[in-house]
Amino acid sequence: MTDRSHNFGAGPGVLPEPVLLQAQQDLWNIAGSGIGIAEHSHRGKVFDKIILEAEDEARRLAGIPDNYKVLFIQGGATQQFAMVPMNLLPAGGVADYLLTGVWAEKAWKEAQKFGTTHVAVSGEGSKYTRIPAVAEITYSAKPAYVHLTTNNTIYGTQWKTEPPVPLGVPLVADTSSDMFSRPIDVSKYGLIYAGAQKNLGPSGIVMVIMRADLADAAPAALPTMLQYRTYLKERSLYNTPPTFAIYMVGLVLKWIRETGGLAGMAERNAEKAKLVYDFLDQSALFQAPVHPDSRSLMNIVFRCPTEELDTKFLGEAGKRGLSGLKGHRSAGGMRASVYNACPRGSVVALVDFMKEFELANPVRAGASGQV
Amino acid sequence: MTDRSHNFGAGPGVLPEPVLLQAQQDLWNIAGSGIGIAEHSHRGKVFDKIILEAEDEARRLAGIPDNYKVLFIQGGATQQFAMVPMNLLPAGGVADYLLTGVWAEKAWKEAQKFGTTHVAVSGEGSKYTRIPAVAEITYSAKPAYVHLTTNNTIYGTQWKTEPPVPLGVPLVADTSSDMFSRPIDVSKYGLIYAGAQKNLGPSGIVMVIMRADLADAAPAALPTMLQYRTYLKERSLYNTPPTFAIYMVGLVLKWIRETGGLAGMAERNAEKAKLVYDFLDQSALFQAPVHPDSRSLMNIVFRCPTEELDTKFLGEAGKRGLSGLKGHRSAGGMRASVYNACPRGSVVALVDFMKEFELANPVRAGASGQV
Known part of the structure; x- marks a missing residue:
């Protein structure tokens, strides 16, 4: 096992070696089924167990409350930059963004296509070398949601804890680069999303944890694949999901549980x-x-x-x-x-x-x- | 190798065994890099070679003309059902659909969210047990594009050749279930899309082959990940793509070339x-x-x-x-x-x-x- 480098890549990042060894076997024939993991129907029993277990592992790790759903969505965090305002920002509403780096800025810029936004704080003045103090944040009068990026991969900064938000306002977090790297109190959030390719698995899958009721207000005319309700109703199985990526996330979550x-x-x-x-x-x-x-x-x-x-x-x-x-x-x-x-x-x-x-x-x- | 079943699943489907054997090795350490294929940066040399080769294999297999681009997009064919009209159907235009089964119907229904459609023919009367004759097709006066589903997985029917379309009108094809199963004259199409999980690789990636100029007319206010131009400009690397899935498609295309x-x-x-x-x-x-x-x-x-x-x-x-x-x-x-x-x-x-x-x-x- 000395043929592996020390991999400090920012993402797709290093995966746990026990997960890779398991995946090598399962690519050929998983669970004695005679069929490899990437060749199983997403409607069959083998994959159904896999996706249910992946969700269950996430629930156990983070103690996710029952009124939250775990979804698996394609398109990366960048697609979430659009889906969040498309689904959660009603006409006439205002979405507040906390700008702490390039990815937070990208989320904010994408949101501007779909409605009115407000920059509650920006770290640009400090060249994004620090996380803003709570006192620096100024929310709009009644934000539809507050969006933050919990960890900033490019500048190397991280929120140590969630900033307070106005009562009843959903906090939406891009946790792509620190998801499940520490305990998280899901009940403080309305929606959490994380591209898997840093802490959770390979690229090509985003884990979304959302309060189920937040999916209700989205316009029905949105593209089917960009409505959270599509994933809620069909357990992320409306169409063929990225089965191998979900399988890998399940293995990584199991590895996290088993290692503490x-x-x-x-x-x-x-x-x-x-x-x-x-x-x-x-x-x-x-x-x-x-x-x-x-x-x-x-x-x-x-x-x-x-x-x-x-x-x-x-x-x-x-x-x-x-x-x-x-x-x-x-x-x-x-x-x-x-x-x-x-x-x-x-x-x-x-x-x-x-x-x-x-x-x-x-x-x-x-x-x-x-x- | 007798531990593998005969897999007749409709998708995700069986993969070539030489591809699985290669992937087993490369998951651990690809090309002597000390890093597994799923752990490589999408901005690094190893993956750049992989995505360029996957595109090149596709170009060689189908003799794709220079004015066509090969794109890799997430979200399945279902996301293409939305992207096609969002990008190719201008305000006031009409898109024509050839209905030959459930998936063709789904594409048509999704398009209705984004503009006016016209059913040029429907096989519903024959319970979709046959492909319509050319004489049965009635196009609208000036369609923005004509959409067909080349193979119908549920009913087991397949167009033997492309139906004629009005001069200058782009033919858009969902080839998810017969892509690269036979020669294809790309120049007859404006846009071809195929979910990989039947003939090309694992699920979680769609190969799109499109005439580059068709991406120009899309409104800039579309979600970034739903604009074809995003993928054209950035060689499908605007954000982190599903690297393992693209790698697998590349291996499958190479296998097709090497086997005739x-x-x-x-x-x-x-x-x-x-x-x-x-x-x-x-x-x-x-x-x-x-x-x-x-x-x-x-x-x-x-x-x-x-x-x-x-x-x-x-x-x-x-x-x-x-x-x-x-x-x-x-x-x-x-x-x-x-x-x-x-x-x-x-x-x-x-x-x-x-x-x-x-x-x-x-x-x-x-x-x-x-x-």
Whole structure:
């Protein structure tokens, strides 16, 4: 098993090795059925058990209340950027957005096609290097919903807890990059969506957890596949769903449960991130641009004093089997994504290499600092 | 390799065994990268090669002209039912639909949300047991496009060739259940879409082949993920695509090329279907309801004189490792789906069992016939 790299890619990200080993078998013949998982009818007993179990695992992990449904939808979080306002923003209503990075901005811009929006707060002034304080948020008079992005993959920031919202207003969250990386109180939300490809499975499937009554108000003239009610009524089986992706999500959720559930995951994720941040905080070479209170436990961004050193670092890291460390093209520098399935051993290997790189590239007096 | 059933499921359907064997390896570590196929960034070199090769394989197989693009879109054919009119039906325009079964009807009903439609022909009068004759088709004065469903999975009928359409009018085809099962002259179409899960790969991905200029007229206010231009501009990489599904489609297309291309596939598919239809035509027990001229080479529907015998047949077939033979719930009886990846050996096993079943269940005088 030494033929696998340390994968710090931002997504699609690393998957748990026990899940991959199971999937290798099941691709050929699942549960003694004589048929591989990708070849089973979505209307048959084998797949029905799979989708029910995936939902059940999600419910158990997060203690999802009965009035919430777990849906599986295609099109990525980007399709949710449209589906949320199309379904939840009535004519004449206003949707409030908390802007904390590129993905939050994209959600907001897409919503503007479908109705009136209000920016309740924007971190653009701080170049998105911190999560806004609650006092900075100004909601509109009566928002149809409040939208936030819980973790910002590009800038490496993360809400530590949900901001308060006006009484009775549904909180809608894009949790694509930190879903099930820590306990989540679903009852605080109206709708939660997460592209699977960071913490939950392969790409091509979004898990949506929504309060069932919120699906009722959507106009019937929306495209069938863009109405939440289609998925609610038909248990995400209105048409052929991405069966392999749902199967993989089910396996990953089972793996989370078996390795300690969300509390265990949160503990391990916090420890992994601390290994890197602690090193960064004492390093003379590497800089962590994010405000300490806002640091993401999922995506750790850092940089060297010069772009040349960044490039050198990335090149040498690649040769050591440390992959996916290049920062997003809009941010530069480095980014280590340490999602649920990223093993502690990979993080130790990264920090060891960073130490070694710093020793080999000592900071000259006056060379560090502002970039 | 004897642990695999004969899979006649209508979709997701059987996949080529060499593809499954390759995927088993690549899930763990693809191309010596140290990273599994489902864990690679969609922005990295490994996946970029995969998506480019998948497109290239499609282009080579069908000789796709340069002014056509190959796109990979989520949401199934059902999402195409909406995207086609949303993108191609201008305000005040009329879209013509050829109704040949349940899926054609669904496409037509979805289109009615977005504009005016015209039913150019309907096979409902014949209970969809035959494909309409060209003389029965009456187009509207100036259709924005003509939509047809090339193969009807539920009723087991298939267009043998494209019907003529008015000069300059784009023909739009749902080829979900016979794509790349035979040569296709792409230049006759404006847009072709196919859910992958029957002939091309796993579920969760739709291959779209469209004349590039047809994407230009769509309103910019459509959801980003429902505009064809989003996929054209960004090579289907605007957001994270279903990487594993695209990878699998690429492998299946390569397998088609290596086993004789579309001509070879058509020959083998015709031979497989003939084995079953020839037996049905001489059988005193089994009946084939579809008009011989309209018979599908992909989905072969048949039935016994009584529902009791159908049930007995399905039960015994299942015990013999012949699975997925139950007809669609709306049609009853039996259906053998013999897609590209269904081996000739499976078809021979089916016919052998049908012979045996007929011998064991002789038709009493007067018991056969009308149902």
